[in-house]
Amino acid sequence: MVLKVYALTCGWLEGDFGRLMEGGEGRIRLPIPAFLIEHPKGTALFDAGMHPDCQHDPAGRLGPRLADLFAFDYHPGEEIGARLRALGHDPGGVDLLINSHFHFDHCGGNAQIPNATLIVQRCEWDAGTDPDDGTRSGFDRCDFDLGHKLRLVDGEHDVFGDGSVVCLPTHGHTPGHQSLKLRLPAGEIVLAADSCYFCRTLRERRLPRFVCDRAQMLESLDRLAALEAAGARIFFGHDPEFWWTVPQAPAVLA
Secondary structure, three states: OOOEEEEEEEEEEEEEHHHHOOOOOOEEEEEEEEEEEEEOOEEEEEOOOOOHHHHOOHHHHHOHHHHOOOEEEOOOOOOHHHHHHHOOOOHHHOOEEEOOOOOHHHHOOHHHOOOOEEEEEHHHHHHHOOHHHHHHHOOOHHHHOOOOEEEEEOOOEEOOOOOOEEEEEOOOOOOOOEEEEEEEOOEEEEEEEOOOOOHHHHHHOOOOOOOOOHHHHHHHHHHHHHHHHOOOEEEEOOOHHHHOOOOOOOOOOO
C-alpha cells in the first residue's frame, strides 16, 4: 500500500511577524496549505483553507478586527474546491475531511467538501460549539458546524486502520489542535499545521504572541522534535521558506 499525497496552496496571507513568533520583526507572507491524501480505502483532505468570500470581502466574512490583521493574497481558482478539481477530484467525492483546528484559514473551505465525514479532536469540537470557549479561541461556527457526519476522536487516531495516516494530538495553539502523521515510501512526514508555524518555532521555541495554552504548545513542540529525531520530516504550518521546498500538486510528495 502506497499513499499519494498532494500539497495544495490555497492562497497567501501577510501579517505581522511579531504576532506569529516571539521576536519576529516586520511583515511575513504566509502560505495557506491543504493536503489531499489518496488511500486505497478512500480520499482524505487535511485542512481546507479559507472561505472563498475572503477573496473579495474578508471583512464581511471574518469581521473587521480579524480581517485587519492580514493582507489577503487569495484569488479565484485558489480555493480548495478549485484546487481539487484541477487534480481531477470532485470536492463532493472526498470521503474524509480532517481539520487540524477551527481557525478560518484551516476550516473556512469546509463548505466546499459537503459529503465528507469530518474528523476532529473531541475537545476542539466541544470548544468550538461552546459560545464562550469558541469566542476565546477565535472560532466561527459557520466555518465548521455545517452538518457533516462527525468522527470525534480523543488523542491519537488511526484514520484508515493501517498506521499510514494517524492523527496526533498537538494541543496548545487551540484546545484540540491535531497534526497528521503520514507513512510514505521515503519515510514518515508530519503535517504540523499550527502546532508549529515555522522551522524557527521548533528550533528556538519561539511561540506566537497569543496561544490557548503555552505549556501544552511547548509539549507539542517536544513531541514534534522527538518525531523528527526519529527520522520524520516536519512540514511546518506557515513557513514560506520551507513551503518553497515542497513539491506542489500535481506533483506527489515522496
